[in-house]
Amino acid sequence: MTVLDQFVAFAKDLPADRREPLDEVLGAIMATYSTEHAFSDAEAVELDRRVAEPKPEYSSPATIAELLGKRFKA
Structure with a gap:
């Protein structure tokens, strides 16, 4: 029996x-669900690859601020 069946x-x-x-809660969940912005198969594979990266590299707060035009707390 799946969790959905149990629920x-x-x-x-x-x-x-x-x-x-x-x-009400289930209605709200269903109303916000959309596949319009779903990742493609290739994007999902790339995301999985990046998440599995043993030594990830991150952009500096300054680079992010430059790209987005606002400061972020480090």
Whole structure:
């Protein structure tokens, strides 16, 4: 049984008055879900590669500020 199956079983056992907040939260999650900006397969592979990098290199706060036009706390 998946977590989703377990959740559905749990939700079905709730009294009707306790399901309303659940309906609101799930509705909000579904309303914000979009594949419009999903990563392509190639982008996902590149992200996985970068996250697995044993010694990652990061831009300095000054470089970020230069690119974005505002300062960030280091």
